[in-house]
Structures are given as structure tokens and as C-alpha cells.
Amino acid sequence: MSKTQLDGILVADFSRVLAGPLCTQTLADLGADVVKVERVEGGDDTRQWGPPFVDEGSTYFLGLNRGKRSITLDLREESDNRLAFELCRRADVIVESFRPGAMARLGLGWEQVSEANPRAVYTSISAFGSGEEASKLPGYELLVQAMSGYMSITGEPDGPAVRPGTAMIDMTTGLYSAIGILAALQERERSGLGQHLEVSLLDSGLHALLNLGAGFLNTGDLPTRAGNAHPSIVPYQTFATADGDLALAVGNDAIFARCCKALGRPELIEDERFETNAKRVENREALLSEMDSAFATATAAEWTVRMTEAGVPAGPVNRIDQAYALAERLELDPVVELDGVRSARSPMRFSRTPVEPSRRPPRLGEHNDELRAWLSDS
Numbered sequence: 094m095s096k097t098q099l100d101g102i103l104v105a106d107f108s109r110v111l112a113g114p115l116c117t118q119t120l121a122d123l124g125a126d127v128v129k130v131e132r133v134e135g136g137d138d139t140r141q142w143g144p145p146f147v148d149e150g151s152t153y154f155l156g157l158n159r160g161k162r163s164i165t166l167d168l169r170e171e172s173d174n175r176l177a178f179e180l181c182r183r184a185d186v187i188v189e190s191f192r193p194g195a196m197a198r199l200g201l202g203w204e205q206v207s208e209a210n211p212r213a214v215y216t217s218i219s220a221f222g223s224g225e226e227a228s229k230l231p232g233y234e235l236l237v238q239a240m241s242g243y244m245s246i247t248g249e250p251d252g253p254a255v256r257p258g259t260a261m262i263d264m265t266t267g268l269y270s271a272i273g274i275l276a277a278l279q280e281r282e283r284s285g286l287g288q289h290l291e292v293s294l295l296d297s298g299l300h301a302l303l304n305l306g307a308g309f310l311n312t313g314d315l316p317t318r319a320g321n322a323h324p325s326i327v328p329y330q331t332f333a334t335a336d337g338d339l340a341l342a343v344g345n346d347a348i349f350a351r352c353c354k355a356l357g358r359p360e361l362i363e364d365e366r367f368e369t370n371a372k373r374v375e376n377r378e379a380l381l382s383e384m385d386s387a388f389a390t391a392t393a394a395e396w397t398v399r400m401t402e403a404g405v406p407a408g409p410v411n412r413i414d415q416a417y418a419l420a421e422r423l424e425l426d427p428v429v430e431l432d433g434v435r436s437a438r439s440p441m442r443f444s445r446t447p448v449e450p451s452r453r454p455p456r457l458g459e460h461n462d463e464l465r466a467w468l469s470d471s
Contacts, residue, residue, distance in 0.1 A: 097124020098446055102278070105180045106130060106161065107189040107196070109137045111234065111260050112294065113218050114157040115267030117188050120274065121160025122439045122448045128180060128464060129161040129455065136165065136457040148433075155434050155454045163455035164464040168199050176468045181206045181213065183468075185287075186274055190218040193228035203289045213287040214277040216270055222293040234263040234294060241298030246305055249320045266297040327373040327380060328352070331410060332388040339393045342406040346370065355403035356387045 102125040106117040114129075114137070121127040131137055139154040149155060166173040181187050181201060189196050196202045196217075203215045217223065220232025238244050238256055248255035273290045281287055299306060304325065305316040316324060321340075323329035328349075331338045343349050346369060353361040361367055361383060366376040373380055388396060393409040400407035411419065420427035429438045431453035439448040 096446065097449075098443070099123045099125040102126065102185045103183060104128065104186040104188065105177075105184040107177075107187065107191070107201075108218060109190060110139055111157060111263040112266040112270065112292075113188050113190040114139075115264060116216070116218070116270040116274070117161065118157055118159060119268070119271040119439075120186070121452075122441070122450055124446075125186070127161040128184075128460075129158065129163045130168075130177060130180070131163055131165050131457060133165045133167050133458075136163070140457065149454065149456070156436050158454040159429075159431060159434070159436055160450045160452050161455055162452075162460040162464060163458055164461055165458040168201065174200060176465065177201055178206075178209070179468045182209045184210070184213060185278065186214045186216065188216045188218070188270065188274075192231065193217070193219050193223040207287065207289070211286055212281060214274055214281065214290060215287065216274055216290045216292065218266060218270055218292050218294075220294045222295065223291060227293075227295075232294065234260045237262050237294040237298050241295055242302060242306075243298050246302070246316050246318055248318045250318050252318070254318070262294050262298040262301060265301050266292055266294050269297055269300075322377075325374065326370060327377050328384060332384060334388050334393040334396055335391055337393040338410040339388060339396050340408055340410060341400070344406075348405055349373070351403045352400065352405045355399045355405055356384065358383060358387055 099120060102120070104117055104120050104125045104127040106113065106127050106129045108114055108117065109131075117125075117127045117129070129137070135141065137154060137158070139157065140151055142153040143151045145152045147155070164176075166177050168174055168177055177199075178201060187206060189201075194202075197204065203217070206213055206215055219227070220237055221227035221230045235256060238261075239254070241262065243262060244254040244256055247257055270290070270292045273292060277288055277290055302309075308314060308316060308324075321331040326344060328341055328343050331340050333339075341352070343352050349367070349370075350362045353359050361380070365372070367373050367380050391399075397408050409415075417427055425438075427438050428435050429450055431450060434453045439450075441448050
């Protein structure tokens, strides 16, 4: 069997909740040996987050922690703290999401660890960064969604700011942390040294504003909520059909022409109000009125077939069960099952070294005996 991408890389995971655990699960998927350090009482917060719960516990926790071993340590207790430091001394990567300064006060901060392990890539995930004011601010993802401006652009134009359905900023932070760790490990091959990587939810949230953030930075214009519409592309949104909503993505003039023909409205192609995307944005309401009436004449499934056959990106607004069924139909094999625990398969598909998780999410302290014995043997 081929070695995995991160074969031989040891990760000490002191993170909890979402961003850090997603980062370290990604590393575990790639073959790293991830040791999850948890509180003696209760462990990771998400073990208690639910419903839903199954026999193995909270599905929230199960979705973010496959491929890891769990050890419970009281970091304020001297003997457990020594074991935690020994883990850091041996690790290639350390990931922590305590409030800035907390790990240093425990003797487990970047400066203490790097002195003993100069090859360590030490990753600190925080809500607002490690500046003097920022380090005093407690933060969960909802707070950062609100304060980063992300919620201000989410929702209907005449409605309140809305939180997206999943923790997008936590997810972005976790993935940027994983990318940074991989880059630091690569750089270590040249320099022989580790380094301190800091990733904040606020930084990640601002980066997640993407084109809307770029628009503000370069024009000063504040974007507003647009519902399912796109501020810069028309038509690029959902439409009500005879039985449900249809998502339509018309990204250029050629697709627009094909869309109009499939819609049975070829005259819209020649209408000078709609001949370019800039004009379609300018005359958004007039065009959408024409398209709304046409889409109401058939079902979402019928329009999906018509548009797809015409080479126009379109599809129904699926429920989660329908989304997984679609992935199965397209032979993506979207689910991985480990000892009865099911989760989404990694989207990374390698030709020689496939991602093949081999360990279900750990029970609290499941690997205490083996890890304590290993760390004590120094």
C-alpha cells in the first residue's frame, strides 16, 4: 500500500469546537497521526452539542474528528502538563485554539515549545488575533460572522441580516490553517526549522468576503443583501418554477443566448437592454420579469433537463438527502463509514495516494493508556 501524503507526521491537537478540529481532521485524512488532547471532564465542547445524537455521541463531534486518537489531560496538573509538553516536544505540528496567551501561561506556548522543538510548526487559531485588544475578546463563530460583515451581505434585501446555514467562517479558518501548516512543513524541508502560524476567524471572514470585499476596498461602495441574486451577474440566481425553485447560473453572453432559446424566448437575445452582462445588470428587473413568467410554466425537473441539454448550468434546490443521492448517482462515493460512523468523504481525490480514513472519531480518552505510556517513555 502506498504511503499517505503525511505519513510520519505527528500532530498535537489542543483545539476544540470547529475550526481547529476541521484543520486536524483534514491532516488526519491525509495520513497524519493526530493526537487530540481533551479536558478530563467532558472533553471537546461539541461532544455535548446536539441533537442529533447517536450511540457514538454527538454527530457534530463525529463529523469533525475522525482519524484521531484521544487523550484526556488536565493541563493545570503538573504530571499531565509534563505529558502535554512531551507531546509537543515530539510533534511535527501543534494546533491550539485557546484564547491568546493561555497556552504560554501553561508553559505550552510557542516560545517554550520551539526552544525544545525548533522544527515544530505551531498553529494558533483565535477569534480576533493576538493583538493587545484582540486577545481580550472572547469569540465564537456567530459573533465573528456578525462583526466581519459576513451577515450584513446574507439574506433578503428587505429582511434582517442572516447567519448562513453552516459555520462558513470556522470552516474557512480551519482550511486556511491546514494550508498554512502544509506550507510550513514544506518550507521546513529547506530551512530545517518550524515556525509560528496564526490564523484568526476575523481575518478569514474578511477574506471570505471575496469579490464583495474587493469591491469595497477599491471603490468604497458598501454591498447590500441580495438574497439569492448576484450583485454583478444577471441572471445568476434562483427562479420559482411550477413546483419548486431552480438555480440558474448564466456566467457569460453565450450562455445567456442558449438560456433564452431553451426558455422559449429567443427574442430576448436581440433586445439591446440585455445584450451584455453590464446591460443585464442595469436592466435586472425588466429581464427577471420576463424570465419569471416563463419559468412558471414547467417544473424544476423539466427546466433542469431543458437547460442542461442546452448547455446552461441549472439545477433544482436540493434537500441534503437529494444532494447525497445526486453525488451517488454521479459515482462520487460521497460517504465514508468507519465502525458504523458515517461522514462525508474528503473532496480530495488523489491518483496514487487516495484519502482513506482508517479510524472512527475517538471516544473521550479512548487512547489514554497507550498514549500515557508512550509519552512517559522519554
